[in-house]
Each structure stands twice: as structure tokens, then as C-alpha cells.
Amino acid sequence: MTGRLIVVSNRVSAPKDPAAGSVGGLAMALSAALRKFDGLWFGWSGETTAEWKPEAKIEDRGGVTVALVDLEAQDVDEYYNGYANKTLWPLFHHRVDLTAYERSYGEGYERTNARFAEVLAPLIQPDDVVWIHDYHMIPLARDLRRRGIRNRIGFFLHVPWPARQLLVTLPHHRRLVESMFDYDLIGFHTREWLDLFRDYVASEPGVDGRLLPNDALEAFGRRVQTGVFPIGIDVEGFEQAKESALGARTFDRMFASTAFRKLIVGVDRLDYSKGLEQRLLGYEQFLESHPDMRSEVLLLQVTPISRDEVDAYQDIRARLDALAGRINGEYAEMDWQPIRYLNRTYRRDQLAGIYRAARVGLVTPLRDGMNLVAKEFVAAQDPEDPGVLILSRFAGAAEQMGEALLVNPFSREELSDAIHRALTLPLAERRRKWEALMQVVRDTDVSIWRDEFVATLRAVDRPSDDDHDAGAAHAA
Ligand code: ADQ
Numbered sequence: 001m002t003g004r005l006i007v008v009s010n011r012v013s014a015p016k017d018p019a020a021g022s023v024g025g026l027a028m029a030l031s032a033a034l035r036k037f038d039g040l041w042f043g044w045s046g047e048t049t050a051e052w053k054p055e056a057k058i059e060d061r062g063g064v065t066v067a068l069v070d071l072e073a074q075d076v077d078e079y080y081n082g083y084a085n086k087t088l089w090p091l092f093h094h095r096v097d098l099t100a101y102e103r104s105y106g107e108g109y110e111r112t113n114a115r116f117a118e119v120l121a122p123l124i125q126p127d128d129v130v131w132i133h134d135y136h137m138i139p140l141a142r143d144l145r146r147r148g149i150r151n152r153i154g155f156f157l158h159v160p161w162p163a164r165q166l167l168v169t170l171p172h173h174r175r176l177v178e179s180m181f182d183y184d185l186i187g188f189h190t191r192e193w194l195d196l197f198r199d200y201v202a203s204e205p206g207v208d209g210r211l212l213p214n215d216a217l218e219a220f221g222r223r224v225q226t227g228v229f230p231i232g233i234d235v236e237g238f239e240q241a242k243e244s245a246l247g248a249r250t251f252d253r254m255f256a257s258t259a260f261r262k263l264i265v266g267v268d269r270l271d272y273s274k275g276l277e278q279r280l281l282g283y284e285q286f287l288e289s290h291p292d293m294r295s296e297v298l299l300l301q302v303t304p305i306s307r308d309e310v311d312a313y314q315d316i317r318a319r320l321d322a323l324a325g326r327i328n329g330e331y332a333e334m335d336w337q338p339i340r341y342l343n344r345t346y347r348r349d350q351l352a353g354i355y356r357a358a359r360v361g362l363v364t365p366l367r368d369g370m371n372l373v374a375k376e377f378v379a380a381q382d383p384e385d386p387g388v389l390i391l392s393r394f395a396g397a398a399e400q401m402g403e404a405l406l407v408n409p410f411s412r413e414e415l416s417d418a419i420h421r422a423l424t425l426p427l428a429e430r431r432r433k434w435e436a437l438m439q440v441v442r443d444t445d446v447s448i449w450r451d452e453f454v455a456t457l458r459a460v461d462r463p464s465d466d467d468h469d470a471g472a473a474h475a476a
Helices: 025-036 073-092 103-123 140-146 173-180 191-203 235-243 245-258 276-289 291-296 311-331 348-356 372-380 412-424 427-443 446-459 465-475
Strands: 005-011 040-049 057-061 064-072 129-133 152-156 185-188 216-219 222-228 262-267 297-302 339-342 360-363 388-392 405-407
Touching: 005 025, 005 103, 025 040, 025 064, 025 235, 025 446, 040 073, 040 103, 064 073, 064 103, 073 103, 103 140, 129 140, 129 446, 140 152, 140 173, 152 446, 185 191, 185 446, 191 216, 191 222, 235 245, 235 348, 235 372, 245 262, 245 348, 262 276, 262 348, 262 372, 276 291, 276 297, 276 311, 276 412, 291 297, 291 412, 297 348, 311 339, 348 372, 360 372, 360 412, 372 388, 372 427, 388 412, 388 427, 405 412
Parallel strands: 005 040, 005 129, 040 064, 129 152, 152 185, 185 222, 262 297, 262 360, 297 339, 360 388, 388 405
Antiparallel strands: 057 064, 216 222
């Protein structure tokens, strides 16, 4: 019999009501697998406790068993707001200028991961496979191994892997990478992120790593399998959202409100990695270079506020408020405003209606692990009259979505040219591009991503337990 699947991530997003229209594709896909394999989803509850207690609250969420741990306020500060969001997130997105190198954050990260391991280890049964997600929990496999866990453990990184020259600015970078060699399988979204990881292992002095056939790696006396697993969206769910009553109503409402102007849309969390300032400047350049087209277009930028407790996010928020206000003040007419800038979230069916009403989708992050908005935009289009995707070459999605108009998001002139080209692309060309892109969206459906990762993890060649004891001794 196949063993259970245990999913571990910082926040547990298994929905209470799986039918709700706002549930993301990743949460749906993982929940479905957990229902199938009778598994468990483990993570932080989002709550704080006055004093650490090594226990989890076990609950049922729409047929999925979840195990939630409360953290002390100091853990939240140092592990979550600190090392995860002020150190690793900016560094992995190549923002060394925003990266905090505080010793206390690193200590909090190690302590909290060790705490997670303390609670998780007793919940793991001998046949379980464990799938750990993202940069919050990189060393967790090492901490589980220290507690005697021998199960197969996989790790998937949702963000980019950084270039070695930047990673080495992190104190204890080698310890972080060494801890990854306690996994059986490490997955990345793209070949590019995987190659950067391999470059570190092969080239960093003192690591003494070896590149083996088939993307396996050896270093620190251990061996790990790596692979490329591009994530996607829940295509069927998204198509249903598009066809739903609310999706259709939102489309009608958007269409009416644009008053025959061509809608350009951007949908991103408010994050400095998403290239929002550069995007607005590129759009301004377009308005400047094409005065005749000004009143024919409209940019809708939907940007929910995120991580507002972190200073860098308050700064970018203030800068965007000012920039959107300035561009509107400078270019608006009495009956036209160039930018609608909204800080709010929408349900998935509403988003589908908004995307479908747009002639152009602007997805221009400065660096992004994958970017699911690019795939959602494509899936929402009307095949007879599809909109055009403008995509940053620095999004992981660009590795697969070469039929989009690929741009360098740092160049306002390139952005402006791409907007012009997208708005004037003939229908036949729009259809041809859309069909190719939609094929990619289908081929990378989130359930394919999930099943391929889990199947690879279950099949990975493992060192015998004796070898593993040697590895554990090495790590201690
Ligand atoms: P994110 O950085 O959050 O994810 P992304 O992949 O674009 O980036 O996913 C964002 C999700 O949030 C999308 O499903 C989108 O629809 C939703 N969203 C954004 N704005 C919204 C709004 N206003 N209302 C409602 N929903 C909104 C991280 C990595 C990415 C990687 C994913 C998955 O940074 O690179 O693609 O994980 O691995």
C-alpha cells in the first residue's frame, strides 16, 4: 500500500469550504492529494502563544487533517518577519540592498525549524512521505533527521534560487545549503533556478560538490536528487470560475466600465519583486510616446497589500501611491483617467472576469519563481478574441511561455514598445500566440506538478540506512 503524504508549509491553506470561489489552485491541489492519500498538512497556525508548547492542534478542514502549531512572538519576529521575509525573500529575489543580515534572525530561523521538527517528528509514520515547501523551512529535513526520521523527504522551492555571487553574502550560506542535503529530492520551477543551485554546489570553495548524471548531486558526504517541476494553475477550476455567474457578471461590469477603451490589466501582491514601479513608469512612457492612443487605453492595477509589518513593504506602498497619483494627475482628462489603482483582493471568479475583459495582461516582475498570474490571464481569455500577455523575461514562467511578448521590465522603453505592440497585434497573431500559451498552461496544470513531484519522491534512489547513519553523524 502507498504510504500517507505529509505536506509541510509555513501557512496551511487547506480551505474550510473547498467549494468557496476564493481558494487558490495550490491549496486545492494539495488538499485533493491529502484527501486521496489520507495525509496530513502541518504548519504554523498564524497564532502566537505566550509560552512555547511542543504540541499541534489537529483539525479537520474540508476532509483534510491539518496539524497547526502556535509560535511565540519572538519566533514570529525572528523566523517569519525576520529571516524568511527580511533576509531570504529579498536575497533570493536579488535585492541585496533590502536584505537584513541580523544574527538574531538566523538564530530564530534555526530555533523555529527545530521546534517544528520537535512537533512534527512524532506525527510521522514509517511509510509516510514528507513534502516540505518553500524558503521558510529549508533546514527542516536536517532537524527531522536529527530526531531519527528516515522517511523520504522532499523539498520544493517556490521562489528563485539566487546566483552564487549573491548567496555568499549570507552568513552561514554553506550551512543552509548543507542542510538541503538531508532531503531525498529538491524541486525548482525552472532549469535556470536548478542550474544556479548546481553552480553553487559545484563551484563554492569548501563544498566540494560533484554533479552526477540525471541531475543528482553529491556533497557533504551525501547525495540528493534534484529536478525541475514547473507549477501551474488548476486549469479546470479556473475555466469554471470564468464561466460562473459571477465571472460573467464581472466581465460585463468591466467591459461596460471601460467604455470601449482597451483594458490593460496587472494583478500582483504589493511586493517589490513584482516590478510595479517600473511597470507604471513603462506605462507612462507609452502614454508619452503615443499621445494619439492615450484616451483609447486604461490600466487596471489590482494590488492587495502584503507583509505590511515589514518596512520595505511600507516604503514600496508609499512610492506606488505617489506614482499612480502623479501619473493620473499629469495625464487624466475630465472624462478619462489612465490608471485605476486598487489595493484589494478579489475572488477567483471575479479575477477571471477581469482578466477576460483585458486586451493586455502586464506581468512584469523583476524576478519571480514562476508567476501564476501569467497562466491565469491566459486561461481566462476568450479563444475567439484573446488578449496578449506581456511577460517579464525574469519570471520563471518565461522559460515555458516564450510565445508571450517577453520584456526586460527594467527598461521603460521596452515596456512601452511591448504595450504598443500588444495593442496593435492582429487578431490572427493573437490567436496563434494564445493557442500556444494555452497548451503550456494545460501541460503544467497544478495536478500534474503535484503528481510528478510526489511520484519522483516516492521513486528516488536512496542510500541504504547504513549510509544514512554515516550522513547523520556527519551532520551532527
Ligand atoms: P506569489 O509571489 O504570491 O507566489 P504568484 O505566482 O503570482 O505570486 O501567485 C499569486 C496568486 O495570488 C495568484 O493566484 C493570484 O491570482 C493571486 N492574487 C494576486 N492578486 C490578487 C488579488 N488582488 N485578488 C485575489 N487574488 C490575487 C509564490 C512565488 C511565485 C510562484 C508561486 C507558486 O513568488 O513565483 O509562482 O509562489 O509557486
